[in-house]
Amino acid sequence: MSETPTRRRLPALGALYVLTGAFLFGLNGSMSKVVMEAGITPEQLTLFRVLGTAVISGFVLLLTDRSQLRISRRELAWFAALGVGGLALVQWLYSVAISLLPVGIALLFEYTAVILIALTAKFVLKENVHPRLWWAIGAVLAGLAVVAQVWDSELSALGVLAALAAAVAYAFYFLGGERSVRGRPPMAVAFWASAFASMFWLVLSRWWTIPAGTLAEDVSFGGALDHVHAPMWVPLALIVTFGGFAPFTLIFMSLRHISATASGILASSEVLFAFVVAWIWLGETLTAVQLAGSAVVLAAIIVAQTARARPAIAEPEAFAAGVPPEAP
Numbered sequence: 001m002s003e004t005p006t007r008r009r010l011p012a013l014g015a016l017y018v019l020t021g022a023f024l025f026g027l028n029g030s031m032s033k034v035v036m037e038a039g040i041t042p043e044q045l046t047l048f049r050v051l052g053t054a055v056i057s058g059f060v061l062l063l064t065d066r067s068q069l070r071i072s073r074r075e076l077a078w079f080a081a082l083g084v085g086g087l088a089l090v091q092w093l094y095s096v097a098i099s100l101l102p103v104g105i106a107l108l109f110e111y112t113a114v115i116l117i118a119l120t121a122k123f124v125l126k127e128n129v130h131p132r133l134w135w136a137i138g139a140v141l142a143g144l145a146v147v148a149q150v151w152d153s154e155l156s157a158l159g160v161l162a163a164l165a166a167a168v169a170y171a172f173y174f175l176g177g178e179r180s181v182r183g184r185p186p187m188a189v190a191f192w193a194s195a196f197a198s199m200f201w202l203v204l205s206r207w208w209t210i211p212a213g214t215l216a217e218d219v220s221f222g223g224a225l226d227h228v229h230a231p232m233w234v235p236l237a238l239i240v241t242f243g244g245f246a247p248f249t250l251i252f253m254s255l256r257h258i259s260a261t262a263s264g265i266l267a268s269s270e271v272l273f274a275f276v277v278a279w280i281w282l283g284e285t286l287t288a289v290q291l292a293g294s295a296v297v298l299a300a301i302i303v304a305q306t307a308r309a310r311p312a313i314a315e316p317e318a319f320a321a322g323v324p325p326e327a328p
Contacts, residue, residue, distance in 0.1 A: 009256070009257045009258075010257045011257055011258050013257050014253075014254040014256065014257025014258035015254070015257075015258060015266060017250045017251065017253045017254035017257070018250065018251050018254035018258070018266045018267055019266055019269060020247075020250050021246070021247035021248065021249075021250035021251040021254070021267070022247070022251075022266065022267050022268075022269045022270040022273055023269075023270075023273045024242050024243060024246055024247040024250070025243065025247045025270045025273075025274075026107075026269075026270045026271075026272070026273025026274035026275075026276075026277055027242070027243070027273065027277050028239060028242070028243030028244070028247075029098055029103035029104075029106070029107065029274045029277070029278065030103055030223075030274075030277050030278050030281045030282055031235055031238060031239055031243060032045060032095060032098060032239055032243065033098050033099065033103060033222075033278075033282065034219070034220075034221055034222045034235060035219070035232070035235050035236060035239065036095065036098075036099050037222065038219040038220075038232060039214065040210070040214075040232070040236075041205070041206070042092055042095035042096045042099055043092060043095075043201060043204060043205040043206065044205045044206070044207055044210060045095050045236075045239070046088065046091045046092040046095055046197075046201055046205065047198065047201035047202065047205040047207055048236050048239065048240060049091055049239060049240055049243070049244045050083075050087060050088065050091065050194045050197040050198045050201060051194075051198040051201075051202075052240030052241070052244060052245065053190060053194040053240070053244050053245050053248075054191060054194040054195045054197075054198050056240075056241075056245045057187050057190045057191040057194065057245065058191050058195070060187055061187055061188060061191055064187075065185070065187075065188075068184065068185060068187070068188035068191070069191075071192065075192075078176075078180070079180075079189075079192040079193055079195075079196055080196045081176070082173065082176040082177070082180060082189075082192075082193045082196070083192065083193040083194065083195065083196030083197040083200070084196055084197060084200045085169065085172055085173075085176075086169055086170075086172050086173025086174075086176055086177070086193065087173055087193045087194060087196075087197040088196075088197035088200045088201060089165075089166075089169040090166050090169035090170045090173055091197075092201075093162050093163070093165045093166035093169060094106065094110060094162075094163070094166045096158075096159070096162040097109070097110070097159050097160075097162040097163035097166055099159075100156040100158055100159030100162065101155060101156060101159035101160070101163065102278060102284040102286070103274045103275075103277075103278040103282075103284065104271060104274045104275035104278055104284070104286070104294070105147060105148075105155065105163075105286075105290075105294075106159065106162075106163045106166075107163075107270060107271045107274050108143075108144065108147055108271055108294060108297050108298075109144065109160060109163035109164055109166075109167060110163050110164075110166045110167050110170060111167070111268060111271060111297075111301050112140055112144070112164070112167045112301075113166075113167040113168070113170035113171040113174060114171075114268075114301050114304045114305050115133075115136065115137055115140055115301075115304050116167060116168060116171035117171045117174050117175060118133050118136075118304050118307050119133075120171065120175060129307050130306070130307040132303055132306075132307050133303075133304055133307035135300075135303070136300045136301075136303040136304035136307060137300075137304070139296055139297070139299070139300035139303070140296075140297055140300040140301065140304070142293075142296065143293045143294070143295075143296035143297035143300060144293070144297055145293070146289060146290065146292065146293025146296070147286075147290050147293040147294055147297065148160065149289075149290065173193075177189060177193075180193075187249075190248065214232055215231065215232045215233040215236070216231050216232070216233065217231065217232055218230065218231060218232075219231075219232050219235065221235070221281075222281075222282060223281045223282040223283050224280060224281050224282075224283070225281060251267060254266075268298060268301050268302060268305065271294070271298055271301075272298070275294070
């Protein structure tokens with residue numbers, strides 16, 4: 001594998017990259033909800049996303065570094081676990097969650113993965129974790145209780161469970177991706193993980209049950225865009241390109257200019273973008289109390305993100321250590 005060349009670090013540019021990626025991920029939640037309401041199942045949507053990512057990243061590697069298309073048997077087993085246990089499940093569980101919950105609330109529950117990562121770092125990986133983690137955990141639990149209004153909840157219990165399960169899968173993919181990019185470029189990690197995720201969902205998504213002609217049928221973009229219609233393949237192409245490949249590429253580009261921790265903190269702005277987009281587009285609203293609880297959860301997530309110790313100097317290929325190869 002070739003050496004990564006030294007690049008000039010431009011923090012402002014790195015911040016712009018990751019914020020743009022977070023916005024695209026936030027926009028993707030509402031777009032995905034529109035597609036599922038039009039008849040595509042969460043499993044089928046997940047297949048489209050991971051298969052599209054595999055095709056695009058594979059094409060990029062074919063043009064730029066074909067050596068990354070060859071891996072050992074040991075790596076095959078690892079990427080199979082990462083692709084299925086992480087990428088395949090996190091995207092499916094997220095799709096299930098947003099089909100039952102408001103997009104922003106689903107993301108709040110999913111981002112508790114940051115807490116799981118910090119706990120794993122302390123108790124499993126034996127890394128130093130700042131004591132403020134415990135305060136962050138308490139704040140997240142209290143904030144989520146307010147958002148979910150546990151005293152009089154109208155949220156779907158299955159949706160909440162799916163979002164929490166997505167957090168577990170996301171934490172696994174986060175930690176697995178962290179170690180994978182130390183030995184392989186991010187594009188190669190994305191390709192192999194999404195390739196195995198694609199094989200998994202090709203078997204289980206029942207894509208063959210999609211009625212012939214569905215992708216050519218007109219669908220409404222719903223909500224404030226209810227008057228906008230396009231063939232089904234148009235929003236699907238947007239989801240694959242601008243809701244998957246483009247944002248995770250932008251986040252990796254940011255890691256050439258800012259630290260992984262800084263990138264992770266900025267990436268959590270996805271929750272805010274998702275709330276705003278879903279409010280403007282789909283009319284999903286929260287009460288004032290739920291908004292306050294959301295603010296507490298988001299602040300606690302940022303605190304938890306900074307609680308995990310980082311080495312002062314990272315190796316070039318470990319720049320992506322704090323952000324997984326793809327977020328939902």
